[in-house]
Amino acid sequence: MKxxxxxxxxxxYKYENNLILNKxxxxxxxxxxxxxxxxxxxxxxxxxxxxxxxxxxxxGEVKIFNKSYEExxxxxxxxxxxxxxxxxxxxxxxxxxxxxxxxLAENNLYFxxxxxxxxxxxxxxxxxxxxxxxxxxxxxxxxRKLSGGQKQRVAIARSLxxxxxxxxxxxxxNNLDPKLIATIKSLLLENVDKNNTxxxxxxxxxxxxxxxxxDFDKVMGIRDGKIFFDIKRTNLRKFHLDKIY
Amino acid sequence: MNKLKLNYTSLSFLPILVCIPxxxxxxxxxxxxxxxxxxxxxxxxFNPKIDNEIxxxxxxxxxxxxxxxxxxxxxxxxxxxxxxILSSNIFYKIFxxxxxxxxxxxxxxxxxxxxxxxxxxxxxxQIYGINFSIGIIAICIPYIAVNSKVFAEQLETIxxxxxxxxxxxxxxxxxxxxxxxxxxIINTFKNFGLYRLECSIRxxxxxxxxxxxxxxxxxxxxxxTLNFRELWTYLWSLAIxxxxxxxxxxxxxxxxxNKILSIFFITVFFxxxxxxxxxxxxxxxxxxxxxxxSVSFLFRSSLDLGLFDFLKIIWETIIxxxxxxxxxxxxxxxxxxxxxxxxSKSLIKIFAFLLRLIPTPIILLTLLTFNNPSLxxxxxxxxxxxxxITSKLLFTxxxxxxxxxxxxxxxxxxxxxxxxxxxxxxxxxxxYLAYCAYRSDIIIRETxxxxxIGSVGLGWQLQESLSSFALQEVTxxxxxxxxxxxxxxxxxxxxxxxxx
Numbered sequence: 051m052k053x054x055x056x057x058x059x060x061x062x063y064k065y066e067n068n069l070i071l072n073k074x075x076x077x078x079x080x081x082x083x084x085x086x087x088x089x090x091x092x093x094x095x096x097x098x099x100x101x102x103x104x105x106x107x108x109x110g111e112v113k114i115f116n117k118s119y120e121e122x123x124x125x126x127x128x129x130x131x132x133x134x135x136x137x138x139x140x141x142x143x144x145x146x147x148x149x150x151x152x153x154l155a156e157n158n159l160y161f162x163x164x165x166x167x168x169x170x171x172x173x174x175x176x177x178x179x180x181x182x183x184x185x186x187x188x189x190x191x192x193x194r195k196l197s198g199g200q201k202q203r204v205a206i207a208r209s210l211x212x213x214x215x216x217x218x219x220x221x222x223x224n225n226l227d228p229k230l231i232a233t234i235k236s237l238l239l240e241n242v243d244k245n246n247t248x249x250x251x252x253x254x255x256x257x258x259x260x261x262x263x264x265d266f267d268k269v270m271g272i273r274d275g276k277i278f279f280d281i282k283r284t285n286l287r288k289f290h291l292d293k294i295y
Numbered sequence: 296m297n298k299l300k301l302n303y304t305s306l307s308f309l310p311i312l313v314c315i316p317x318x319x320x321x322x323x324x325x326x327x328x329x330x331x332x333x334x335x336x337x338x339x340x341f342n343p344k345i346d347n348e349i350x351x352x353x354x355x356x357x358x359x360x361x362x363x364x365x366x367x368x369x370x371x372x373x374x375x376x377x378x379x380i381l382s383s384n385i386f387y388k389i390f391x392x393x394x395x396x397x398x399x400x401x402x403x404x405x406x407x408x409x410x411x412x413x414x415x416x417x418x419x420x421q422i423y424g425i426n427f428s429i430g431i432i433a434i435c436i437p438y439i440a441v442n443s444k445v446f447a448e449q450l451e452t453i454x455x456x457x458x459x460x461x462x463x464x465x466x467x468x469x470x471x472x473x474x475x476x477x478x479x480i481i482n483t484f485k486n487f488g489l490y491r492l493e494c495s496i497r498x499x500x501x502x503x504x505x506x507x508x509x510x511x512x513x514x515x516x517x518x519x520t521l522n523f524r525e526l527w528t529y530l531w532s533l534a535i536x537x538x539x540x541x542x543x544x545x546x547x548x549x550x551x552x553n554k555i556l557s558i559f560f561i562t563v564f565f566x567x568x569x570x571x572x573x574x575x576x577x578x579x580x581x582x583x584x585x586x587x588x589s590v591s592f593l594f595r596s597s598l599d600l601g602l603f604d605f606l607k608i609i610w611e612t613i614i615x616x617x618x619x620x621x622x623x624x625x626x627x628x629x630x631x632x633x634x635x636x637x638x639s640k641s642l643i644k645i646f647a648f649l650l651r652l653i654p655t656p657i658i659l660l661t662l663l664t665f666n667n668p669s670l671x672x673x674x675x676x677x678x679x680x681x682x683x684i685t686s687k688l689l690f691t692x693x694x695x696x697x698x699x700x701x702x703x704x705x706x707x708x709x710x711x712x713x714x715x716x717x718x719x720x721x722x723x724x725x726x727y728l729a730y731c732a733y734r735s736d737i738i739i740r741e742t743x744x745x746x747x748i749g750s751v752g753l754g755w756q757l758q759e760s761l762s763s764f765a766l767q768e769v770t771x772x773x774x775x776x777x778x779x780x781x782x783x784x785x786x787x788x789x790x791x792x793x794x795x
Binding site for chain 1: 457459461467475477554
């Protein structure tokens with residue numbers, strides 16, 4: 051029997067009198083890769099923010115590893131990583147420094163100092179940046195000077211370096227060309243373990259493009275803050291999509 | 296009939312109306328008793344005293360000024376950054392501390408900031424006597440609070456989403472704080488820190504006028520003995536110091552990605568904190584509190600200040616602030632508009648530099664040679680000194696502005712003055728007014744300096760009460776002074792926010 055790692059029970063979220071999430075129930079088992087479909091403004095980002103504990107729901111219960119978010123210790127919280135739609139990189143820091151931010155949780159204050167002062171060689175960051183096809187000429191470049199695709203890959207590298215078990219991603223393939231999408235998708239979803247690299251085992255990825263659904267086990271559809279379907283990918287039909295688009 | 300339309304450009308000129316009451320009082324108070332002295336003062340500017348004795352004196356006094364200025368700068372900038380962090384939203388969000396403490400520390404810093412360094416200096420001199428350290432401490436106290444406000448304002452600009460993101464990375468709280476604040480702190484230091492050194496030197500000079508030491512004391516003594524040639528030697532040497540420091544700072548490019556430089560700065564940071572604390576403890580435990588017998592004296596002292604007189608001096612202080620602010624805002628654009636050619640601009644720049652250079656008490660004392668002491672004279676002095684500062688900012692912004700609109704308007708045959716007004720100044724008016732709103736905070740605090748010399752407002756009352764050891768009066772005057780400054784800061788903050 052599979053373990054439930056993330057569970058939402060009757061979750062509602064209201065913001066300025068608008069109901070963004072409406073009685074959402076959801077279970078994500080360990081090892082599942084789920085694609086979350088829905089048009090813009092349907093509640094995908096809010097759902098991800100509730101799952102990673104960034105926003106507290108107005109109503110309902112969030113269970114992560116069968117515990118509420120407050121009950122989790124830091125080690126357990128570190129098992130979840132998020133790639134935000136707006137990336138949330140620190141613009142004044144370099145690409146390498148941003149990737150290293152993913153390691154702050156497992157290191158002390160001295161590491162944060164070393165990162166900000168650039169007084170060490172960060173092999174682990176380089177490894178993940180190379181995996182994301184980031185050229186070493188951009189390591190020292192400030193985020194504000196990078197292209198959209200480069201920023202996207204920095205955010206992905208920052209997420210991967212955390213070596214977390216659970217990935218929550220909001221449109222992670224934005225700004226990437228088709229060849230890169232294939233590379234990044236395999237990094238995020240396939241449990242390849244070459245070079246001792248750990249990849250997330252469980253994933254919930256918000257998507258717009260239907261051609262990227264391959265490699266996902268399940269597909270979930272959301273509209274107006276409500277989950278309309280939660281089915282196996284192979285069972286997805288046109289009428290499902292008509293419900294949400 | 297066309298109605299007057301208020302926009303940022305017209306609002307920059309409107310405060311010139313203060314000149315009507317001001318001019319009336321100044322004309323009625325005009326006298327020619329000191330005209331000869333004034334002429335001598337002006338001529339001496341071109342014929343300063345230069346001999347071995349004065350050069351040695353200048354070097355010694357400048358050394359003292361630089362020492363007080365530098366130490367107060369380094370301590371106030373470092374502690375300013377620390378208090379800036381402690382009074383910023385981000386700190387309380389990361390550590391989950393209730394907002395109550397945030398409000399308490401902000402209020403505390405606002406009160407500290409509202410009292411001018413001269414007032415701190417005079418108060419501390421009453422307690423500890425004249426002492427080299429008093430200069431540093433008197434500057435540091437309000438400067439730490441002023442710097443903390445600037446640092447906190449920069450930290451407030453951190454995107455909340457960055458905080459959410461780093462929070463989601465589950466970084467330890469101190470690592471998260473450091474990562475988020477690092478660049479805003481470094482950038483504030485780069486953009487603002489070196490300017491504060493110039494401010495520290497100016498404040499050292501002003502405190503010197505009140506006997507703390509350094510070149511300010513020599514300037515004041517030269518003025519009192521009417522030795523204008525000597526006075527100008529000190530003033531020109533001070534000008535050279537300020538120009539040189541400005542040139543040096545322009546050359547220094549602080550590169551915080553340079554590892555050795557960064558380690559050096561961090562070392563200086565911690566050593567300064569360590570030395571400041573040890574010096575503070577030494578100062579507290581090794582002073583005999585010469586003139587300060589006991590706190591109970593504060594409550595036993597007499598209170599001769601009548602309510603009507605007290606309200607009158609509060610009113611005077613408010614009027615003084617308003618009139619000075621009016622001059623500081625409207626004079627620079629008006630003068631540049633009227634004398635709009637390259638030669639005149641150069642002369643205006645020199646004049647503005649002199650207004651910044653010469654300490655306000657000296658400007659006031661000079662003006663007293665042909666005008667009786669009055670509120671208008673004090674306002675004119677304070678206004679002119681601050682106009683020197685606002686004009687510097689205006690010139691800097693105008694020089695770096697895109698001039699295509701101005702050129703296009705001139706090519707259409709529009710007069711040079713109108714083209715300047717509509718093609719250049721109109722684009723700067725909003726940011727200029729926002730800066731003036733910030734400047735008026737400082738003007739309110741500076742009323743204390745001219746008040747002491749010009750027999751007006753709370754500054755004068757403070758000096759009187761301190762001289763007669765009426766400490767209860769001192770306390771009341773300080774509370775009134777703080778209240779005006781805090782209310783002024785709140786109003787100016789609202790104006791500034793609406794402009795930015």
